[in-house]
Amino acid sequence: MGVVDDMPAIAATLDQIPARIRALRERRDKSLADVAALTGISKSTLSRLESGQRRPSLELLLPVAAALAVPLDEIVGAPRVVDPRVPQRPARSGGRVIVSLSRTQGEPKAYKLTIPAHENTPRLRTHTGYEWLYVLSGTLRLVLADCDVELGPGEVAEFDTRHPHWFGSTGSGPVEVLSLFGKQGERIHVRTRPRTRPRTGPADPPDPGEER
Known part of the structure; x- marks a missing residue:
């Protein structure tokens, strides 16, 4: 009964694995080809694993975790919650x-x-x-x-x-x-949801102040 009750949580965890693998790979600055070379798993299989088209298994996840130098629970476990408060040291x-x-x-x-x-x-x-x-x-x-x-x-x-x-x-x-x-000179890009307004005529010209 307990296992049945946990099935939705298990399914949700499995659904998150592809995105976690991709995020960890990109954080390590590795390409699919890099991980393929380290694991012996084909690039196409890794691509399908990251897109959710290939079901994750220990045979795939263990070598991927080793290649990315992360513990397995960082891929399959719940994300760790850290104290959100930022220490303030004036x-x-x-x-x-x-x-x-x-x-x-x-x-x-x-x-x-x-x-x-x-x-x-x-x-x-x-x-x-x-x-x-x-x-x-x-x-x-x-x-x-x-x-x-x-x-x-x-x-x-x-x-x-x-x-x-x-x-x-x-x-x-x-x-x-x-x-x-x-320090690198990046501009601050502010994104806002555009307001929806009825159109009664030709489209308005773009606001010169809007980002494109």
């Missing part, structure tokens, strides 16, 4: 308090910045990367080359950090900012 740079919000080592990195009111003297600098700023509270002053603007709560700015830039307080009070920064 650091100081000048008068600014910087809290890293990123757990992983990849980019872009996320930070929360608290900028005191007295940090209001522009000191422009340049470096490789791309930065995205979201103002949480206060008024942020952003100087970007010849552009000098102020942003309030909820406003966003993004810019290539190879341009001379500085951001800080306007002097009227402290500022709290969320920052996403990537």
Whole structure:
């Protein structure tokens, strides 16, 4: 009776195996041909295994797990749940308090910045990367080359950090900012669900601000 009751859970676990194998292989930066060479399993069989067209068996999963250097339960077991809280270890740079919000080592990195009111003297600098700023509270002053603007709560700015830039307080009070920064210069791509509206005539021309 217990086995019968567990059948849906077993089926759900089996359904997840193809995607797990592919994700682990890509995380290890290995091609199907690489895994085929390491396991002796044909590339076509591995492809069908990853697409769900080939039923997983121990004869297939054991050598694949060995080739990917992962324990078998990482392929067939339930995903491990880790503590979702990100440890916050505030650091100081000048008068600014910087809290890293990123757990992983990849980019872009996320930070929360608290900028005191007295940090209001522009000191422009340049470096490789791309930065995205979201103002949480206060008024942020952003100087970007010849552009000098102020942003309030909820406003966003993004810019290539190879341009001379500085951001800080306007002097009227402290500022709290969320920052996403990537050293490789990647832009931040924001995806939103398009609004559905009735069409009564020819299609509207694309909004110049929309991503393509």
